[in-house]
Amino acid sequence: MKTKVIVFIAVLANFLNVNAQTECTDKLSIFVELAKSKNYNDAYPALVELRKICPSFHKAIYAYGEPTIEYFIDNAKTKEEKEKFVREQMGLFDDYDKYFPDNGKGNSIKKALALFDNNVGSVQxxxxxxxxxFKTDKANFTNPKALLLYFQIYVDxxxxxxxxIQLQDVFDKYDIIAEKVEEEAKVLSDAKDELLKKQDAGQALTTKEQKDFDRYESNLEAFETVATSMDAKIELLATCDRLIPFYSKSFExxxxxxxxxxxxxxxxxxxxCSTDPLFAKISETLHALNPTAxxxxxxxVSYYNKKNTTKALEYLNQSADLQKDNGKKANVYYTIAANIYGSSNKSQARSYxxxxxAAQPSFGKxxxxxxxxxxxSVNECGTTPFEKRAVNWLAAQTARRAGQVNSSLKATADQAASSYEQRAPTKGDIFNEGMAGKQxxxxxWIGKCIMVPSL
Known part of the structure; x- marks a missing residue:
């Protein structure tokens, strides 16, 4: 008899579980269809019921629950009503993390932004x-707007x-957030560069790859905005007049x-502030203590400021060799190109x-x-006035490439290219010289060829 009772209980439990599963499936199906059709007034009661009786049944409860509650936040008639739904949405985010941990949706960040965007609660x-x-889940703190808000509130x-909050605290906060911004931008930049290499090899991007490329560009622009805004926010606090005595006092x-x-x-x-002796003092101490890229x-940079370009080149090349970050490696090579060689040795400048x-294909500048x-180099290249002016076509072509690999430079690149094209031979010049379509x-030092436009 005891065995029969145990079997009966097991069968009954299984029956009840199957019924519960069926009920949750039916209710979720109805809710999702209502939410998909944006019939949020009818979807909302279904959401409330699902969260009550089937909170751990499926992620779709939370994926479609977010826009459902968002609708009521946006259409709230009073401040109190808006806060009610904001708090409810925050609870939805908490439940999502509770029942589906490690979902990677950044729900904590969404909670903070829900409060801030709807002017609910306090800044604190x-x-x-x-x-x-940021302190407990830094890896998933990837929202550009939230990173900037985090810094702005602290500075305020x-x-x-x-x-x-002391000035050193502000600098420390800037450093850790700026490093996170750089870290996220690097991931995007590296992924974008891989697709650029494919394009440069003459291979067309797939539809998915093109969408990824566009997303990388858009997100990179967002992180660039964050970096620029953070720099602007701290600019008045971190002047040379303030930084030099501040660091001098703490150096020993x-x-x-x-x-x-x-x-x-x-x-x-x-x-x-790198021309100040303190910069050289700190740099030399750091390199002796822990030599890095x-x-x-x-x-x-210190030796460059002292006009010792030989030593400057030695250490900058050393830095590039040690550097593991492609973006930073590219910046070092660019520094050598623009500052060590510049226009005094154009061939070497171009080489760097x-x-x-090569280090970072999207390094448009x-x-x-x-x-x-x-x-x-117009007056250095070409044997005729026409050929000399034709160098500007090559300059324009190269400038436009900057905008192609880095969309944030497109306006600057197009403006530069247009300026070069205006200095190139006119259609009349091309016709009179009989050069249309010729190479x-x-x-x-340029050692490159250009095709003259056809008329």
């Missing part, structure tokens, strides 16, 4: 959520003088702290600019730099 509540998320707290205490030295040198360089770069592009080198090769 928003900051607490962002701060906790410093400026208000009510949060007991911190000279054994490689991370402090690294960040101090980085900030002095970014704020164009970054410390070698700082020493290169091309090294920058290298193309703009090479285009300028070509345009500045011109420049035997000077």
């Amino acid at each position: 509540e928003v900051y607490k959520i962002l701060d906790t998320t 707290g410093y400026e208000a003088g009510t949060q007991n 205490e911190k000279k054994g702290d490689a991370e402090w030295l690294r960040r101090a040198a980085q900030r002095l360089d970014r704020k164009n 970054e410390s070698a770069y700082n020493l290169g 600019a091309e090294k920058a592009l 290298a193309y703009l730099f090479i285009a300028q080198l070509y345009a500045n 011109i090769c420049f035997k000077c």
